[in-house]
Amino acid sequence: MNHRFGISNLTVARTALWQEARLICDDALGRGLAFAAILHEAGDLADEQLLADADRQRAMRYRQDRDRQNFVLGRTMVHHLVRPKGASVPCAFSFGVHGKPFLPGCAAFNLSHSAEWVACAVSPGTSIGIDVEAFLRLGDHRELLAATTHPAERRVIAEAEPDQRLALFKCCWTRKEAVLKATGKGLSDDLCSIDVGLAERQPLVGDAAGLRLVDLRADADRVTVCVALETSVSGIVVMQLSQ
Template sequence: MSTAEREDRALRSSGGVHLWQGATHAPPSAADLRLLSAAERTVMHRRSRTDGLRYAGAHIAVRRVLARYLGVAPAGIRFGTTPCPWCADPRHGRPVVEAPHTALEFNLSHAGPHWALAVTCAGQVGVDVEDGRSGIPAGATSLVLSPSELTHLDSLPDDGAREAAFLRCWTRKEAVVKAIGVGITGDLKSMEVHPEDPGPLVVRGTDGDGGDWLVQDVPNHSGLFVALARPAGSAGPVVLRAEGATPDHSLLEPFASPRS
């Protein structure tokens, strides 16, 4: 059995999510850069050198990881987007694999050199990663947090605790809107993600009409905040994977009774 067949079978049989994490600490090789599409190379060149190379590294990793499931060369994967479920604009819909044909769903997030990639066969998925050293952007709390979440932040004893709670809210909300496929066009203040709750928890989508999502924080050892969103009722495990590693190195078992 090939690597792709093993990866695909393991993912389908579990009904869960494989969550890959890695980082781009050196410029990709010329051979790796040739894996990118013309559109991806255009995005890379429009950014600063550092940001462009990090973007390239994350998107090269997406191709290499998905090739493990699809059984094709990384350069042979063609990506597209689904139309936004609210306005039908394809420019901010969910990313999908257009070729080869597959039921695989994926979502990518990156912050600085770090990236996280969620892969599943069990429905839509969203992931968000933020650097825990980034702090709270000026004015962000009033744009992102609900009244109850603002009250919780105000009750915390110091800046560090408030920053952690804000980033927990931000990553959870971003994971949900990415799973829905609407991006930050939705009203994040209308979504309650209960930063005081360690989760996992069921979250109602933005503006109350985005469905229900099972949201959980993902542990890591890099000072990052990572959250994963998938349809409520999902029962499969979240398997943590590391770029370049063959065996699964950590397992988050599903929780029977998440808070709603």
């Protein structure tokens, strides 16, 4: 299920928007589904007042305004979508072994941002990963194949029509990132050892096929999005906000 909203056309207050998003998120989790919010050019929704001191200091270290804004917006999304309703104090995160943030006693979540896109995924399971990629500095993807792709993935890309190979590489990269973020390992893993099943629509990956990959539609010409879900989670509800 996909909900789309145009930020520039909204007549409701920011608070009402977040309340609506939380209702959709809670309904999805209550039905055993995951939830993903994908925001495009939504910097006006970022709220630094929701940041704990450590995150406020981290935000100040970003050199690029967009990166700083995306960081704050991601934290804002977690505040409104994941924390207990009515929580008012700044959101203080805990971190896993590999640095993945979580909130004790709350639903599992994951954040991603690239260029003007920011995404947050929430799951009723114990882990979830989401990756959004605009690939603004990709260069020649063929130079990256040997270092980043599994032999089976390289075969699928090589056998595809020439005009489809770049899109397949982008899908491959984004799927891998989603898997590594779901497991909490990040890019510390060997990318070539992971096969994300490029020939399949929703492949199962990981030890004992513990994760299912779902590619999300946002803006195929500008961004690639993938979510890694536990197989016990039957689906995902997507909410998109854009100007």
